[in-house]
Amino acid sequence: MADTKREIERKFEFSKAKSARRGVPDLTGTAAIAAVSDQGTVDLDAVYYDTPDQRLAADGLTLRRRTGGADEGWHLKLPVSPGVRDEVAAPLGDTVPRPLAALLRSRVRDSELEPQVRLLSSRKVSHLLDADGALLAELSTDQVRAERGDAAAAWTEVEVELADGIDPALLDAVEAAFRKAGLKVSDAPSKLARALAETSTAPPAKPAATPADGTAGAHVLAYLREQRDALIAQDPAVRRNLPDSVHQMRVASRRMRSAFKTHRKVLDRSVTDPVGEELRWLAGELGVDRDQEVLLERIRTHLDELPRILQPGPVRARLRVWNTARSSGSRRRALAALDSPRYLALLDSLDALLAEPPLLKHAADPAGEVLPKAVLHDYDRLAGRIGTALALEPGHERDLALHEARKAAKRARYAAEAAVPALGKPAERLAKAVKKVQSLLGDHQDSVVAREALRAIGAQAAGGGESAFVWGVLYAREEALAEQRERELPGVWAAASKPKLRAPLG
Structure with a gap:
């Protein structure tokens, strides 16, 4: 030990x-x-x-x-x-x-x-x-x-x-x-x-984290190195089960996948797509435990807000039983992924990609010319998905469309954040505005997932001869919360107006 x-x-x-x-x-x-x-x-x-x-x-x-x-x-x-x-x-x-x-x-x-x-x-x-x-x-x-x-x-x-x-x-x-x-x-x-x-054996210098020549390729590669390094640095933290480590490791993998897609004019997708799929696999293996933790905390918080009189029967015990069944083996699965040859091959692939990047012709163009187009492309993509979702009637199809919009918001936010060193304050303001959209859509999606869980817990309670009343109350509250988020979305989205992006002078 x-x-x-x-x-x-x-x-x-x-x-x-x-x-x-x-x-x-x-x-x-x-x-x-x-x-x-x-x-x-x-x-x-x-x-x-x-x-x-x-x-x-x-x-x-x-x-x-x-x-x-x-x-x-x-x-x-x-x-x-x-x-x-x-x-x-x-x-x-x-x-x-x-x-x-x-x-x-x-x-x-x-x-x-x-x-x-x-x-x-x-x-x-x-x-x-x-x-x-x-x-x-x-x-x-x-x-x-x-x-x-x-x-x-x-x-x-x-x-x-x-x-x-x-x-x-x-x-x-x-x-x-x-x-x-x-x-x-x-x-x-x-x-x-x-x-x-x-003794004249100083450690090798790490690659510079910031672009050296102002080209789009240098900027994108510096960002990818930063995320690669973050992923590797979080590995021992995940193994030690440190707070937020799984989340941070998943974020690094998602940022890299997102950058591969955003910068299709800079990096050859035929090379980056297979690596992106492996990053998706890793995030999925790591995410089981994290997603369950978030879901459990949400249900607990909402349960704590209810008066005791609305919680008949062994409510807490039922929640523990449900959580134990869902959590069993999830951490072992994450550690098994980190110990697998597939994971080591992914890390080697990232190193190889950064050592010999598959740059396209626009990689040699100034970052101030290439990045605005990439960021605004992701913004327009998000606008289209929000418009599609809001045009649907409330229900399952709209929930699915809003979830797709959430993923598009995350990609647009990552693109804007990554562009801040080259584009300055306008990109920073866009990132903050889109983050609010992402947070609202995230809360909506969490409500969708929570309702599915509450329906299952209620069924288990009823099958065990317990009252399912409190689970129905929480379900109704989640439903109302989701409806509220849908009403708020047009206003929050309007605040994230399309910016004019250009590189700072000088």
């Missing part, structure tokens, strides 16, 4: 040799620090693993096998934000533990994890305590030696890691005290990054 810990820390180094000779200043009296308790010195021996082309280092991840200290074992560190990482630990062994290997699968794929750098550290540890003797942070002073082949480097590093639940403002106070004593925040984000840099 693997354990996870959130690390909030800051690394420092001495700015001058004179400061290093003076050593780390006494932090007693800094902010809430009332005492500094010496915990002794420990020797640490860590070997860092990566692929031969250093894919983990390029994304800011570190995987090490460390002996010595209280937490010896395997450690995988995943970046969360600057100065914040999640450390996933597993017991010491000779090979990479399977739980950690799974979290790296989207990056490592069929490559091998090999030893890259060995770090030998002599660590002096102190505890920073408050007036009650409670731990605020751990202060470590490391004498580090990095070895990689015949190359070696040595340095002194000071690290302050907060205890759980401590306000990060403490790190600002420590930094101010350190600055006066000649220490500065380290330029290197991690020991590994510094070791690679100082």
Whole structure:
């Protein structure tokens, strides 16, 4: 099994040799620090693993096998934000533990994890305590030696890691005290990054996220790289079952599929369509659990709004039974998809497409000329679907048409959002206006799905000899809500008027 810990820390180094000779200043009296308790010195021996082309280092991840200290074992560190990482630990062994290997699968794929750098550290540890003797942070002073082949480097590093639940403002106070004593925040984000840099094996630079030459092709490819990277980054989060991770991974896949369709004048659809279908498969496999969560939360919320007198019988128990039956195996299905050869083939296909993009002749045209036409094409497509839906009589056919309009709204929104770097404020305003249309249509579709679920729950309740009254009440409320959204749609759509899009001057 693997354990996870959130690390909030800051690394420092001495700015001058004179400061290093003076050593780390006494932090007693800094902010809430009332005492500094010496915990002794420990020797640490860590070997860092990566692929031969250093894919983990390029994304800011570190995987090490460390002996010595209280937490010896395997450690995988995943970046969360600057100065914040999640450390996933597993017991010491000779090979990479399977739980950690799974979290790296989207990056490592069929490559091998090999030893890259060995770090030998002599660590002096102190505890920073408050007036009650409670731990605020751990202060470590490391004498580090990095070895990689015949190359070696040595340095002194000071690290302050907060205890759980401590306000990060403490790190600002420590930094101010350190600055006066000649220490500065380290330029290197991690020991590994510094070791690679100082032994002349710096990680490969990631492709630029923004267009370099102003062409439509450069713009579209930069956007696709961003979404590819987001999909890969969310993979370990989905495996760890982190909040919103499935949703974010699905969004990345949908944005790529949408971009393939929007930019048919830039990228050859004969190449992108098969990849888009695989992205659709992935989103579908991931979505079972997420869609059920959203549906359950909607029904619960509406149920909580009803007076208890309208909820006769074992209403909550019936809802739990229904949800359990629907949710069974959905997470296993999502994880099985992420572990499948088909998923790895999809990631390889995305890499290949971005490495050798199937560009068409308009890819060489300025983004300011090509993107407005693509965005407005998706806008016109949305307008047509809304018009078709509103022309139908209320009922099943209109519900289906509004669902198609919702999908068109999502595509138009994604197109406008992706065009903001090239087209500026007009594209941003369009994206916000279309998002409101999408949200309204989304709420309408959620109501359609909820009514189907409520009909099924009511039938199950009746079959079990229970009252189905409350499920009928909720059904009627959903029906009224959907009708309200349909009445609101013309006004919300009118606010998303067709814009004039052009590249900003200069």
